[in-house]
Amino acid sequence: MSRSSRLPLILLVLAAIVLAALWVLKPDKAPEGNLSGAAVGGPFTLTDETGARVTSESYDGKWRLMYFGFTYCPDVCPVDTAKLGEGLKLFEAKHPDAALKVQPLFVTVDPERDTPEALAEFTDNFHPRLVGLTGSRAEIEAALKTFRIYASKVPGVTEGSYTYDHLAVIYLMDPKGRPVEFIAGPTATPELVEAMLSRFLA
Template sequence: MALAEHERFVMSANFKLFASLFAPLLLAACGNAPSDNPMPAPPLYDSAVVGGFDLVDTQGKQVLDSDFAGKYQMIYFGYAYCPDVCPFDVQRMMQGYNLFTAEHPDLAGQIQPIFITVDPDRDTPDVVAEFTANFSEDLIGLTGSAEAIEAAAANYFAYYEKLEENSEGGYLMDHSRSGYLVDREGQPMALLSVEDSAQVVATELETWVR
């Protein structure tokens, strides 16, 4: 799929996905949840968000989403050269992870946080390793070819776009910001509001991780 076509597809699909999944949830939140059903159905189940990736880690080793079978995954798409968004989003994601695992040490080893770059031209394995090391030794960083990144982003309906280069050849990447929580079978189950706060992330983990 051409990049421009992919972008239109992802933006359109994202809008439809959010409208169909989260409008009902917002309406439901106005009422009282049944006391005998404390856990709602994961909002991404039975959606077009299928998940899956075939990338490489900071050692250049191939990594598949199936390598994490039996664990939950927290996934964020961003890039290491991001000046003012990704560092704070990833920080909130990892702080939320730390809050949750402090309260549930028995589940600490059952969740794998993952950072996937959307800027493979600059984010080599070494660059990704340096970026993820700023946040936690538990955070895995992944990169790959442009085609592999495009395929992974499409599987999660994650949007990204390279913006115009400046006179020195530098550029920014526009991209969606939500994180994704993936269940033990590799199925995306919910979005993680990493743009909000660490506590919101921890609360979302509290809702879904068992």
């Protein structure tokens, strides 16, 4: 085969290599939900309920079902976390394999009281795979800022006691930690959580 006859074949091979590279390197589009493109989420470094240090990368490859609250919350947080847990259980019953791709997370806004032990006791009430996250005050503040969560300490009725006024929302983040969808805590139901998961994972 002459050099001139080999040239078109070489060009075809090069073109195929370039197209393959472009396919591999093309941007992975995030799922389309009511949070798509929002400036919510990002890197974090915290401590899980076993005392292990974790980062946002610890959950890469998993869909994250997230809620920010505190274990001393008298009503809102337990109710919302129950909705999250029950919704995930409904999804597990319908799509057990897909459900394994979901990591539920409860991030405290009150690290002074929410030790890993306190979080483990709290999360066990709602779902066996729900993981509580805490950290230093600085780490929690950084996470709150990253996830656009408002949380303000409110003095209690007795001296030294306090509670928190905070944004109550259930977030769904994709396996790369990008924001996909949210459900406001007051309007959430287990069925809405299950439907959200089914829409993106089933």
